[in-house]
Amino acid sequence: MAAHVVTTDALPPRPLRLGGADVSNTRFDPTKRVHAAVVTIDAATDEVLAAATETRIADFPYVPGYLGFREVPALVAAWSRLTLKPDVVLMDGQGMAHPRGFGVACHLGVVLGVPTIGVAKSLLVGTGEPGPEPGDTAPLLWKGQCIGTALRTRRGARPLYVSVGHRVSLPTAVALVLAATRGRRLAAPIRAAHDAANDARRAAASAP
DNA sequence: GCGACAG
DNA sequence: ATCTTGTCGC
Numbered sequence: 563m564a565a566h567v568v569t570t571d572a573l574p575p576r577p578l579r580l581g582g583a584d585v586s587n588t589r590f591d592p593t594k595r596v597h598a599a600v601v602t603i604d605a606a607t608d609e610v611l612a613a614a615t616e617t618r619i620a621d622f623p624y625v626p627g628y629l630g631f632r633e634v635p636a637l638v639a640a641w642s643r644l645t646l647k648p649d650v651v652l653m654d655g656q657g658m659a660h661p662r663g664f665g666v667a668c669h670l671g672v673v674l675g676v677p678t679i680g681v682a683k684s685l686l687v688g689t690g691e692p693g694p695e696p697g698d699t700a701p702l703l704w705k706g707q708c709i710g711t712a713l714r715t716r717r718g719a720r721p722l723y724v725s726v727g728h729r730v731s732l733p734t735a736v737a738l739v740l741a742a743t744r745g746r747r748l749a750a751p752i753r754a755a756h757d758a759a760n761d762a763r764r765a766a767a768s769a770p
Numbered sequence: 771g772c773g774a775c776a777g
Numbered sequence: 778a779t780c781t782t783g784t785c786g787c
Contacts, residue, residue, distance in 0.1 A: 585777070585778080586778070586779090587777075587778040587779070588778085588779075589778065589779035590780095591779095596778095624776095624777060624778075626774085626775040626776065627775080627776085629776055629777055632777080633777075654776085654777075655776050656776050659776085665776070666776070666777080682776050682777090683776080683777090684775095684777090685775090686774095686775070686776045687774090687775090687776095717787095718787095723776085
């Protein structure tokens, strides 16, 4: 089913450039536009090295389990204009922690041919509750299988759900996400992408 | 049939 | 996803 989602690491040695991908929507938007953003940051300093966005009409609605069909096309367009490509992309959403083992992060990775990691803020399927300390983890279980890792990145904050996207092992994925989180709940690349996507949305809203 | 349901 | 200020806590 998801046999083409290789779990063998294919990441280069340091310095590492981390990518972040996210999409913003305007609620009740009659034009049904999506604002996609992809960014590249320095893993050591969190400095944003490059960013690109794409605003377009979404040709597919939001349907749980089919997010890739709605968000990936715009993300691919944004990616094509990203001047400096990252080594691995952290995508806001599920990777293999998906009903058919192929969430938006896998979808993006396969289409781009780039290593990706699924980093979701809530669950689509599965269960797993990590301890209270940053770095605490718990296997994300579903139907007797480990489909990802529930990761506590900050005390008192809900965990993040990390799962394999494309060509990155789960242990490596969890380590990279945790390392990109500094006292904050979300990983730096995803926050940067979220900000860029929101900027694009506001720009499109105030433009004639 | 009922409930759940990434962003 | 988004609507939204102040407010509670480290």
